[in-house]
Amino acid sequence: MHAIGVDIGGTKIAVGVVDEGGAIVAKTKRKTKPQDPASIDQAIADAVAELSVDHEFHAVGVAAAGFVSSDQENVLFAPNIAWRDYPLAWKVRELIGRDDIAVVVENDANAAGWAEFAFGAAADVKHMVMLTIGTGLGAALVIDGKMVRGGFGFAAELGHLRVVPGGHPCGCGLRGCWEQYASGSALTREARRAAVEREVRAAKLLELAGGNAADIAGPHVTEAAVGGDELGIELLSELGRWIGEGAASMAAAIDPELFVIGGGVVEAGDLLLEPAREAYVENLPARGHRPIVPITAARMGNDAGIVGAADLARIASAGR
Ligand SMILES: [Zn+2]
Numbered sequence: 001m002h003a004i005g006v007d008i009g010g011t012k013i014a015v016g017v018v019d020e021g022g023a024i025v026a027k028t029k030r031k032t033k034p035q036d037p038a039s040i041d042q043a044i045a046d047a048v049a050e051l052s053v054d055h056e057f058h059a060v061g062v063a064a065a066g067f068v069s070s071d072q073e074n075v076l077f078a079p080n081i082a083w084r085d086y087p088l089a090w091k092v093r094e095l096i097g098r099d100d101i102a103v104v105v106e107n108d109a110n111a112a113g114w115a116e117f118a119f120g121a122a123a124d125v126k127h128m129v130m131l132t133i134g135t136g137l138g139a140a141l142v143i144d145g146k147m148v149r150g151g152f153g154f155a156a157e158l159g160h161l162r163v164v165p166g167g168h169p170c171g172c173g174l175r176g177c178w179e180q181y182a183s184g185s186a187l188t189r190e191a192r193r194a195a196v197e198r199e200v201r202a203a204k205l206l207e208l209a210g211g212n213a214a215d216i217a218g219p220h221v222t223e224a225a226v227g228g229d230e231l232g233i234e235l236l237s238e239l240g241r242w243i244g245e246g247a248a249s250m251a252a253a254i255d256p257e258l259f260v261i262g263g264g265v266v267e268a269g270d271l272l273l274e275p276a277r278e279a280y281v282e283n284l285p286a287r288g289h290r291p292i293v294p295i296t297a298a299r300m301g302n303d304a305g306i307v308g309a310a311d312l313a314r315i316a317s318a319g320r
Pocket of ligand 1: 159160170171172173174177
């Protein structure tokens with residue numbers, strides 16, 4: 001049976017009909033306003049109505065960038081969209097207005113992680129950690145074939161593990177969280193700083209950004225590094241090391257068979273992943289007495305959120 005996956009971004013939503021093998025058979029999108037949750041509800045319902053003309057389905061999974069309640073009904077808090085204890089599943093269900101369609105909400109990093117686990121880079125393992133390097137550091141944990149959501153829906157927020165006491169301030173209210181060092185924002189911050197402090201070495205980065213240090217973004221660093229720029233390579237290597245060190249600590253907690261790394265920056269390939277692997281091995285507890293598991297790039301690309309949300313909704317609706 002097909003299911004629908006909805007991926008809510010900052011200014012648009014992408015919606016797809018997904019088959020049981022994880023393939024998207026139809027797709028549509030809508031523009032939304034992040035400060036207007038009602039516009040998002042309506043956009044989802046409109047897209048679902050459009051896709052229901054030619055497709056049959058009984059489950060809709062909505063991937064949201066926020067803390068999702070463990071019953072998969074409400075978004076308790078979202079940093080970039082105006083959701084505060086918001087009954088997203090209920091709102092969408094009301095607008096769709098069909099008793100035969102189940103609606104569940106899923107954290108976006110969980111949805112992407114599930115897509116990799118079910119159909120992508122982690123399809124052959126039962127225990128995995130996925131880290132999505134975006135603006136922040138998203139994470140998903142699958143243990144013994146099951147998505148870990150925790151007692152209240154707050155599990156797998158690995159980006160907020162403290163790695164540097166008294167370090168950079170974080171949006172969660174603490175300091176020194178892992179995502180302040182292993183994220184696209186961290187990469188951009190360090191690149192801009194380097195461009196101001198070491199202008200000559202940063203010539204390539206500045207050129208790509210149109211001459212202004214404040215305009216340097218993650219893709220500029222990747223492009224510079226892939227082209228052989230020394231500073232770009234160093235910045236990606238530093239990011240990779242933060243990923244690998246944190247992954248080693250996660251191994252102590254989870255003992256996964258595989259780490260999957262997603263997000264735009266993995267386009268840099270081994271320029272990012274090789275330093276991550278090295279730092280992982282150097283910091284692994286009981287090193288030498290346990291397997292060194294792979295740290296590998298995600299395979300599902302931009303569609304991971306849609307595919308994972310749809311598949312999780314299908315599973316949830318089957319169990320109800
Ligand atoms: Zn934090």
